[in-house]
Amino acid sequence: MTHILAIDQGTTSTRAIIFDASMTAVASSQEEFLQHFPDSGWVEHDPSDLWSTTIETCRAAIEKSGGAEIAAIGITNQRETTLVWDRKTGTPIHNAIVWQDRRTSTMCQALKADGFEETVTDRTGLLLDPYFSGTKLAWILDNVEGARSRANAGELVFGTVDTWLIWNLTGGRQHLTDATNAARTMLYDIRKGRWSRTICERFDIPLAMLPEIRDCASDFGETRPDLFGRPIPILGIAGDQQAASVGQACFQPGMLKSTYGTGCFALINTGETPVRSQNRLLTTIAYQLDGKPTYALEGSIFIAGAVVQWLRDGLKIIREAKETQPLAEAADDAQNVVLVPAFTGLGAPYWNAECRGAVFGLTRGSGPAELARAALESVGYQTRDLLAAMQADIGGKGDAVLRVDGGMSASDYTMQFLSDIIDARVDRPKVLETTALGAAWLAGSRAGIYPDMDGFAETWALERSFEPSMNSEDRDRKYAAWQRAVSATMSF
Numbered sequence: 001m002t003h004i005l006a007i008d009q010g011t012t013s014t015r016a017i018i019f020d021a022s023m024t025a026v027a028s029s030q031e032e033f034l035q036h037f038p039d040s041g042w043v044e045h046d047p048s049d050l051w052s053t054t055i056e057t058c059r060a061a062i063e064k065s066g067g068a069e070i071a072a073i074g075i076t077n078q079r080e081t082t083l084v085w086d087r088k089t090g091t092p093i094h095n096a097i098v099w100q101d102r103r104t105s106t107m108c109q110a111l112k113a114d115g116f117e118e119t120v121t122d123r124t125g126l127l128l129d130p131y132f133s134g135t136k137l138a139w140i141l142d143n144v145e146g147a148r149s150r151a152n153a154g155e156l157v158f159g160t161v162d163t164w165l166i167w168n169l170t171g172g173r174q175h176l177t178d179a180t181n182a183a184r185t186m187l188y189d190i191r192k193g194r195w196s197r198t199i200c201e202r203f204d205i206p207l208a209m210l211p212e213i214r215d216c217a218s219d220f221g222e223t224r225p226d227l228f229g230r231p232i233p234i235l236g237i238a239g240d241q242q243a244a245s246v247g248q249a250c251f252q253p254g255m256l257k258s259t260y261g262t263g264c265f266a267l268i269n270t271g272e273t274p275v276r277s278q279n280r281l282l283t284t285i286a287y288q289l290d291g292k293p294t295y296a297l298e299g300s301i302f303i304a305g306a307v308v309q310w311l312r313d314g315l316k317i318i319r320e321a322k323e324t325q326p327l328a329e330a331a332d333d334a335q336n337v338v339l340v341p342a343f344t345g346l347g348a349p350y351w352n353a354e355c356r357g358a359v360f361g362l363t364r365g366s367g368p369a370e371l372a373r374a375a376l377e378s379v380g381y382q383t384r385d386l387l388a389a390m391q392a393d394i395g396g397k398g399d400a401v402l403r404v405d406g407g408m409s410a411s412d413y414t415m416q417f418l419s420d421i422i423d424a425r426v427d428r429p430k431v432l433e434t435t436a437l438g439a440a441w442l443a444g445s446r447a448g449i450y451p452d453m454d455g456f457a458e459t460w461a462l463e464r465s466f467e468p469s470m471n472s473e474d475r476d477r478k479y480a481a482w483q484r485a486v487s488a489t490m491s492f
Helices: 045-066 105-113 116-124 133-142 147-152 161-169 197-203 240-247 305-314 320-330 370-394 412-422 436-448 455-460 472-491
Strands: 003-009 011-021 026-032 072-075 083-086 156-159 176-178 212-214 233-239 256-261 264-271 282-289 293-301 338-340 358-360 401-405 427-429 460-468
Touching: 003 045, 003 161, 011 045, 011 436, 026 045, 026 072, 026 427, 045 161, 045 320, 072 083, 072 161, 072 212, 072 240, 072 436, 083 133, 105 116, 105 133, 116 197, 133 147, 133 197, 133 427, 147 156, 161 176, 176 233, 197 320, 212 293, 233 240, 233 436, 240 256, 240 282, 240 436, 256 370, 256 436, 264 282, 264 370, 282 427, 293 370, 305 427, 320 370, 320 412, 338 401, 338 472, 358 472, 370 412, 370 472, 401 412, 412 472, 436 455
Parallel strands: 003 072, 072 233, 176 212, 256 401, 401 427
Antiparallel strands: 003 011, 011 026, 083 156, 256 264, 264 293, 282 293, 338 358, 427 460
């Protein structure tokens, strides 16, 4: 048994990828599922969709592989998304509240006004924002009838998506998470390595609801025998952005990666010591192995690939994502259309939960091509915002190279503009699905199939580098227009 099954449960789809002994993907399956938007700024998933697409894609991938013998499973998942279910029956009491959801912004503002953000940041490395799980969990307990009394009686449990999948895969025998997912809940003390009693008491969250926390490469139980014909051990867990950082082999302090999926998330490895940001970035755990956490600074952008989905599903000016590149290339260079995709607020370094998206610079001649170009360029501008904040926090000690991954990194146009606007080299690896690869390596190394950290780092392979070619005047002019657009959007 030399194959690893990686489950990549994302915001808009679930994928299962099987890697062989050489860490080469040999089979995969992917399924999209519905997003639910019950109110402005609210985003939910049906928990049964997360589970059913996981099982269906896993079985399909195994079938496509010709029945590969799976030695272990690694899981990576959308982070912060919050679920609560019955401890005995496993039945959720509410839809999953997605990381993009902003319904608790008023709660966060009240806590900030009361001076509680300093406590949150000191213990968790995070900011008081609706993005994280803590206030979402408090909202469910406050708004689902009987939830608080049931939680206090020990009848309910909480989990992020990894915990939900582990629970179901093991038939309810395991209520577990890993340090990277715990670090995104706003309930976890990243220095002491335990749930924060102070924060949980403030949110009135019983500690008994919370899962046990383990290393990223650890024993998370075995699957029910009926799911795949025999029990399979689950040996690796990491939140999607941390798994991508692992998959990019960003194991040395200063190494930097950016993942372009539904959102965009840049992480820079800061080593064994957490660095507190002075520029409203997040201090988080990059990975935890053998009981030792490695820390990172993270910048989070809520809308990256989702802006292309908006072009497709909202404006209906494209049918497939790949149509954006030829459209963008055909845009009128004389027009300077700027799109600020704050559909669910702005993430780092602005952290404005209330503002919404805006388009600037429209003319009578503006059309699908100009909007497509503005959509793709918005990803580059937001990344520059993050990298500037990171460089300020670490005193310019980071790499001058950005490793990229995720579906949107396949766009040559987007990656070239990214290199131009950040004025740095952008390296795209041969394996774009580094999130799944990171989860697979965690499980495979634990199973003794894959090499150690140094050996894995040596396998990283470059597919293409993008070098900046834009002159400094154009770069500065375009970025200044972006900054004005962001300022106007927040003012509105």
